[in-house]
Amino acid sequence: MGPTYWWMLFGMALVTYIPRMIPLTVLDGRKLPPLVTGILSNIPFAVLGALIFPAVFYVQEGNFLFGLIGAATAFLIAIFGFGLMTVVLGTIGVLAVYSLFM
Amino acid sequence: MERSEFNNGLRAGLSIAIGYFPVALTFGLLAKTTGLSLFEATAMSIFVFAGASQYISLSLITAGVDPLLIVMNTFIVNIRHFLMTASLNEKMQPAPKPIKAAYAFGVTDETFSVIATSKQDKVSSAHAFGVIAIAYGSWVVFTALGHVIGANLPLFLQAAMSIALYALFIALLVPSMKGNRKVVLLASVAALLHCFFYYTELLSTGWAILASTLLSSIIIELVYSKYGRAPIPVVEKEES
Structure with a gap:
């Protein structure tokens, strides 16, 4: 991957550490406005939606059906309440x- | 006293270490298929230690996204830890700032949940270090192991593996969606916005994900605060 990868990794480490560290040290006890906490707690769910669609349909170039079957299978297994590994391995x-038979 | 506190922490963190096993193993496998070397993949787990954003970076690397945008996406995804350490601050025994700055590195969705729900009234730094040490160890070791296993998979399996990342995202999202209309709305609005940016070719992948995530989080929050509904609690079931 080369030096760019290591710069990216350094950046990722930094921007991940800062939000973990600030409230425990710099802020120490100050409260955030409820609208800000609300927006922050929404992000994990929103990012998953944006990550899954539409990219899941294009995991295999020119084969929309491959992604569609994969997404449907994953949703189905997850809806039945199975854990992360079961969903991933099942899909x-x-x-x-x-891929073997088509 | 300090030593037994640390050991209690190790014991409390064992469930996380077991939970991380498949997730870290899968990360190692996917890093291999993305083209990262064993050293590069393990280094990411050592220095970043945030599962969701590590997975996201893999899909963005595959999409050829600008590294600077990958860093920005990592920031957006991980600022939620800000909420966790802010609430953790109330639960922890007072300690010198360098000590707090040290265990801050190990606050993930899971270590946070375990420490924050601890039966003790105030949690000692040694206990927190114990929980984090075992979780972190598992994350790093099984990333490396996953990469080694990934190198030895047959080809047709490697093709099917390309779906793994998305299956994982779906597996993370679906349990939170059940019976929670706000989560369904957040994910759907972000997905629709991303589809819009994608098909109109208005934004490149990295920017499109960033914009859809932020827009959806803000719009839904404004709608909900206007209609006076309680905000959802911080996400509990998500890997690192």
């Missing part, structure tokens, strides 16, 4: 069978 399993 890979279904697509492995699909």
Whole structure:
């Protein structure tokens, strides 16, 4: 990957550490406005939506169906309440069978 | 006293270490398919220690996104830790700032949940270090192991593996969506916005994800605060 990767890694480490460190040291006890806390707690769910769609349909170039089957399988297994690893492995399993026979 | 506090922390953190095992292993596997070397993949787990953003960086690297944008996305995804350490500050015993700055590095969604729900009234720094040490160790070691395993997979499996990242994102999202309309709205609005930016070619991938995430979080929060509903609690079930 080269030196760019290491600069990126350094940046990622820095921007991850700062929000973890500031409230425990610099702020120490001050409260945030509720609107700000609300927006901050929304981010994890919003980012997942943006990450999944539409990219999931294009994981295999020119094969929309591959991504569609994968997404549907993952949603289905997850809705039934199975854990992370089961969803990931189950989806890979279904697509492995699909890639072998299609 | 300090030593037994640390050992109690290790014991409390064991469940996290076990929970991280598959997630770190999968990260190592995916890092391998993304083209990172064993050294590069393990270094990311050592220095960043934030699962969701590490996974996201892999999909952005694959999409050829500008590294600076990857860093910005990492920031947006990880500022939620700000909320956690802010609330953790109330739960921790007073300690010198360098000590607090040191364990701050290990605050993830999971270590936060375990420390914050501890039965003790005030948690000692040694206890926090114990929880974090075992979780962090598991994260780093199993990242490396996952990468080594990934190098030995057959080709048709490696093709199917390309879906793994998205399956993981879906597995993270779905449990929070159940019975929570706000989470469903947050994810759907962000997804629709990203589709809009994607098909109109208005923004490149990195910017599009950043903009859709922030717009959705702000719009939904404004709508909900206008109609006076309580904000959702901080996400509990998400990897590192």
